[in-house]
Amino acid sequence: MMIPRVAMIGGGSWATAVIKMLSDNLTQKEIYWWLRDTASIAHLKQYKHNPKYLSSVELRLPENNISADISQIISQADYIILNVPAAFLKETLSGVTPEMLAGKKIVSAIKGIVPDENQIIGEFMHEKFKVPLEDILVISGPCHAEEVALEKLSYLTIASINLETAASFSKLLNTRYIKTNISDDIFGTEYAAVLKNIYAVASGICHGIGYGDNFQAVLISNAIREIKRFVEAVHPISRDIKESAYLGDLLVTAYSQFSRNRTFGNMIGKGYTVKSAQLEMNMIAEGYYAASCMHVINKKYKVEMPICRAVYAILYERHSPQIEMALLTEQLN
Ligand SMILES: NC(=O)C1=CN([C@@H]2O[C@H](COP(=O)(O)OP(=O)(O)OC[C@H]3O[C@@H](n4cnc5c(N)ncnc54)[C@H](OP(=O)(O)O)[C@@H]3O)[C@@H](O)[C@H]2O)C=CC1
Numbered sequence: 001m002m003i004p005r006v007a008m009i010g011g012g013s014w015a016t017a018v019i020k021m022l023s024d025n026l027t028q029k030e031i032y033w034w035l036r037d038t039a040s041i042a043h044l045k046q047y048k049h050n051p052k053y054l055s056s057v058e059l060r061l062p063e064n065n066i067s068a069d070i071s072q073i074i075s076q077a078d079y080i081i082l083n084v085p086a087a088f089l090k091e092t093l094s095g096v097t098p099e100m101l102a103g104k105k106i107v108s109a110i111k112g113i114v115p116d117e118n119q120i121i122g123e124f125m126h127e128k129f130k131v132p133l134e135d136i137l138v139i140s141g142p143c144h145a146e147e148v149a150l151e152k153l154s155y156l157t158i159a160s161i162n163l164e165t166a167a168s169f170s171k172l173l174n175t176r177y178i179k180t181n182i183s184d185d186i187f188g189t190e191y192a193a194v195l196k197n198i199y200a201v202a203s204g205i206c207h208g209i210g211y212g213d214n215f216q217a218v219l220i221s222n223a224i225r226e227i228k229r230f231v232e233a234v235h236p237i238s239r240d241i242k243e244s245a246y247l248g249d250l251l252v253t254a255y256s257q258f259s260r261n262r263t264f265g266n267m268i269g270k271g272y273t274v275k276s277a278q279l280e281m282n283m284i285a286e287g288y289y290a291a292s293c294m295h296v297i298n299k300k301y302k303v304e305m306p307i308c309r310a311v312y313a314i315l316y317e318r319h320s321p322q323i324e325m326a327l328l329t330e331q332l333n
């Protein structure tokens with residue numbers, strides 16, 4: 001049997017965490033890694049740590065397998081894991097052609113929407129890079145990179161319309177601290193992961209303003225109903241919204257100390273401008289971009305999404321967080 005060859009595209013905390021899982025997993029495989037930052041590549045080769053993200057994690061890849069040359073990295077692999085924030089995906093793939101991806105499995109670890117295109121990653125790769133839907137996989141589930149670094153038990157969901165493909169890929173990630181589920185819901189899984197980032201921003205805003213745990217619980221129970229309404233409108237199949245890839249991911253992001261989106265929202269609630277909140281964090285909160293993309297996407301579906309609407313108004317129409325959230329409280333139950 002052929003040894004699986006896996007390429008990671010991205011150098012942030014989630015890419016670093018998934019490289020750790022792939023390295024700790026016992027199935028024989030080759031791992032390749034593209035990062036844009038050449039100084040980080042030099043550091044990784046010399047010291048076996050990513051200097052900017054999860055810097056305590058040891059990463060022992062062969063030196064020749066780490067490169068800033070994306071075509072070289074892609075050409076060597078069968079699975080290509082996309083793992084840059086969605087806002088930078090187009091730029092990252094600017095030198096990549098559909099021919100270079102032909103026959104490969106494309107795995108999205110991104111929880112975001114491609115700006116301007118207003119597409120989830122699977123749709124974007126299918127339309128713009130001609131990747132057949134059966135070659136698209138999604139990695140999702142409630143899992144923070146920081147807890148992977150600490151080897152805390154985490155569950156991931158691997159989605160593909162072909163469950164055998166999902167199962168084969170999931171076998172490359174399982175470790176003592178990573179368990180995997182499989183799913184055939186590529187659209188629902190991606191959209192739920194995008195939406196939960198917006199609700200984490202809402203949760204952070206409410207916390208920053210001074211709402212307590214009692215209200216947070218109401219906010220999140222309304223948020224899961226928004227997710228359900230939206231994914232049912234976009235892709236009406238039978239799914240249990242209480243599964244970890246949907247409800248679990250929403251809960252971890254809304255409550256965890258590690259949540260980037262909640263942290264960002266908290267700063268907005270405390271009065272930071274979007275720019276100053278972004279500068280203060282050296283990580284990306286996808287929910288900021290997703291709020292705008294989902295606002296456009298939902299013009300087509302017209303799903304009732306008062307929480308998304310409130311976050312959009314605060315972030316993009318400069319509405320007061322206090323007033324917008326007070327109005328929102330009248331619409332929740
Ligand atoms: N962190 C987590 O726990 C999880 C994250 N995800 C998802 O993973 C994806 C990646 O996020 P994450 O790893 O957290 O990101 P981080 O915030 O940890 O890292 C940011 C990444 O974005 C890159 N970047 C920043 N600015 C630019 C730019 N102008 N052009 C190109 N690249 C840029 C950085 O590269 P550089 O270092 O060179 O600046 C770095 O690789 C997101 O979609 C996120 O939702 C999913 C599950 C868990």
Ligand SMILES: O=C(CO)COP(=O)(O)O
Binds near residue numbers: 261
């Ligand atoms: O998706 C994630 C965890 O499942 C990470 O996003 P947050 O850091 O915003 O929680």
